Amino acid sequence: MTHWATLSRDQRHVLASELRASFTRLTSNRLALDLTRGKPGTSQLELSNALDHQMNGDYKSREGVDVRNYGGLRGIVEARELGGEIMDVPAANVLVAGNSSLALMHLVMETALHRGLWPGMAPWQESGKVRVFTPVPGYDRHFALTASLGIEMQNITLGADGPDMDVVREAVRRDASIKAIWCVPKYSNPTGCIYSDEVVLQMAELPKIAAARNFVVLWDNAYAVHDLLFPAPRLASLFAAADLAGTQRHMLQFGSTSKITFAGAGISFVGSDESVLKRIEEQLSLMTVGYDKLNQLRHARFLNGRLTAHMQAHAQILRPKFDLVAKKLHAGLSGLGIATWTNPQGGYFVSLDVMPGLAKRVVSLAKEAGLAMTAAGATFPYGLDPEDRNIRIAPTFAELDALEAAMDVLVICVKLTALESLQTA
Ligand code: PMP
Numbered sequence: 446m447t448h449w450a451t452l453s454r455d456q457r458h459v460l461a462s463e464l465r466a467s468f469t470r471l472t473s474n475r476l477a478l479d480l481t482r483g484k485p486g487t488s489q490l491e492l493s494n495a496l497d498h499q500m501n502g503d504y505k506s507r508e509g510v511d512v513r514n515y516g517g518l519r520g521i522v523e524a525r526e527l528g529g530e531i532m533d534v535p536a537a538n539v540l541v542a543g544n545s546s547l548a549l550m551h552l553v554m555e556t557a558l559h560r561g562l563w564p565g566m567a568p569w570q571e572s573g574k575v576r577v578f579t580p581v582p583g584y585d586r587h588f589a590l591t592a593s594l595g596i597e598m599q600n601i602t603l604g605a606d607g608p609d610m611d612v613v614r615e616a617v618r619r620d621a622s623i624k625a626i627w628c629v630p631k632y633s634n635p636t637g638c639i640y641s642d643e644v645v646l647q648m649a650e651l652p653k654i655a656a657a658r659n660f661v662v663l664w665d666n667a668y669a670v671h672d673l674l675f676p677a678p679r680l681a682s683l684f685a686a687a688d689l690a691g692t693q694r695h696m697l698q699f700g701s702t703s704k705i706t707f708a709g710a711g712i713s714f715v716g717s718d719e720s721v722l723k724r725i726e727e728q729l730s731l732m733t734v735g736y737d738k739l740n741q742l743r744h745a746r747f748l749n750g751r752l753t754a755h756m757q758a759h760a761q762i763l764r765p766k767f768d769l770v771a772k773k774l775h776a777g778l779s780g781l782g783i784a785t786w787t788n789p790q791g792g793y794f795v796s797l798d799v800m801p802g803l804a805k806r807v808v809s810l811a812k813e814a815g816l817a818m819t820a821a822g823a824t825f826p827y828g829l830d831p832e833d834r835n836i837r838i839a840p841t842f843a844e845l846d847a848l849e850a851a852m853d854v855l856v857i858c859v860k861l862t863a864l865e866s867l868q869t870a
Contacts, residue, residue: 448782449867461864467857468814476815478851482842483634483793484708485759489841492758493706499743512738518726520712521738523745528714530752531669532700534684538693539716540725543736546701546713549725550665551590553697553715556728557624557661558594563694563720566659569596569624577663578616578626580608582796582824582835584634587627587665591826598826599623603636607644614647614654621656625663631680632668635796635824635837637789642681649686652695664698668792670752671704673760673767678790684716694718702744704793705755712736712744766840769848770795777856783863786838795838796824797855803862804833810858816851 452460504513506521519525520541529536542549556562558569569575575596579588580603591598599616601608607630617623628648630640640648652660664683672678687696694717702711715725748755771788774797778784786797799807804821811818819837822828838855840848 448780449863450782452867454868457864457868461861461868464857464861464864468810468861471814471854471857474815476850476854478816478847478854479843480838480840480848480851480855481817481819483839484842485704486762486842486844488762489759490707492755492762493747496706496743496747499746500739504739504742506738506742510738512742515734517735517738518729518733519722520736521741521745523749524712524738524741525714527702527745527749527752528700528712528716530749531702531705532666532684532698532714532716533669533680533682534698534716538684538718538722539714540722541736541741542713542715542729543733544701544703544709544711544713544740546665546667546699546703546715547586547590549713549715550587550663550699552725552728553663554590554594554596556724557659558596560724560728561659562661562697562724563718564724569659572621572657574622575624576620576622577624578608578613579826580627580629580633581826582635582830582837583627584629584665585823585828587663588826591627596624600826600831601626603633603638605638607638607640610644610647614651617651617655617657617660619656623655624657624659625661626651627663627665629665629667630683631666632671632789632792634667634792635787635794635835637787637792637794637796639678639680639790645681645683646686649683649690649692649696652692653690661695661697664696666698666700668704669700670756671759671793672756672791673764674790675753675757675760694721697721702748705748705752705759706744710740712741763841765845766843766848767795769845770838770840770852773849773852773856777852778859781860781863784859793839793841795840797836797838797859798834799836799859800863800866801832801834803859803866804830804836806862806865807836807855807858810862811854814854814858816854816858818855
């Protein structure tokens with residue numbers, strides 16, 4: 446493959462007319478393709494239909510709790526064990542809630558801001574300006590939630606091993622207005638990277654060096670067991686590292702079964718020190734008398750003892766989709782010097798970086814051809830990708846034939862915009 450920067454003006458001209466012809470053919474096909482949806486496909490949902498048959502008239506938890514009734518805000522013990530297994534946290538340090546871990550993240554942020562997360566913790570708002578580190582590219586709902594609370598975000602580059610910890614450590618040491626860091630430590634949304642052992646260790650130690658006494662690590666382990674390959678890569682245990690560092694109450698770990706069973710009808714988990722779980726429970730008691738324990742029991746009965754086998758069944762469905770995306774990107778774009786992308790071993794996304802200044806143009810061209818892509822910029826706080834180059838690909842929901850057609854459109858759009866830009870350069 447010839448690196449496109451070395452093409453002559455004439456060669457670029459010929460290539461551009463060929464690509465424009467392909468693009469015109471595509472737009473005349475009236476396609477309706479969609480790579481925006483980071484949710485399980487229907488065949489993945491089918492894997493959990495046996496949730497329906499878990500009760501069989503037996504509504505008692507292992508400890509004899511009648512799960513049909515009110516109460517039990519900490520969650521039933523077998524569901525806490527499930528959360529513990531998913532997040533790699535002891536069950537005693539897990540609280541189980543409703544279907545959304547994002548709701549728990551919201552509660553934790555609000556509590557930290559206005560009230561404090563443990564007895565004696567000064568609420569963030571007391572010290573004036575509040576800022577959090579946002580590794581980028583990252584998850585748009587973390588950014589929207591943070592912005593909605595009036596908290597400022599400071600971008601930090603996410604590498605293959607996690608955030609640049611030299612920059613993080615230096616900044617939190619110096620600046621007491623930095624109160625937290627968002628992390629998606631395994632199969633990060635959207636790059637798919639896994640934080641290295643060293644980064645996990647340094648995260649656990651951050652509260653010891655932070656200028657802010659109320660600094661916390663927001664550890665959103667949404668893809669903890671969402672492996673494509675087995676034996677699966679292991680993320681080092683933040684819980685164990687924080688135990689050693691003596692920083693457990695500064696660690697807030699989140700997880701859910703959203704992409705394990707039913708995305709809209711699962712259960713969620715938060716893991717931390719007992720003092721923090723107590724505070725969260727207090728806050729929850731203002732909102733609910735208790736979560737759906739029937740669903741907790743159903744999930745525990747369905748998944749405990751067979752979680753890995755269940756995730757392997759997901760992987761069998763998802764692997765061909767991720768393989769197809771990798772194959773199409775490689776065949777269409779490798780060696781041209783116009784794009785780079787990730788090859789994740791799990792999670793729900795592939796991250797594509799096009800030439801600086803072109804992501805918005807690629808997404809709008811794709812739309813013209815009938816392909817919906819996540820808005821360019823969505824992977825950055827305030828929707829602002831400073832280099833306008835990152836595009837998130839979500840391959841899980843589309844069927845294979847639609848995914849193939851979508852990737853063909855995307856590759857043409859990336860090539861066409863790159864040529865346009867090289868021609869005017
Ligand atoms: N965190 C991350 C990183 C996610 O990608 C998602 C889903 N897109 C969520 C949290 C949402 O999780 P839940 O369904 O448990 O609210």
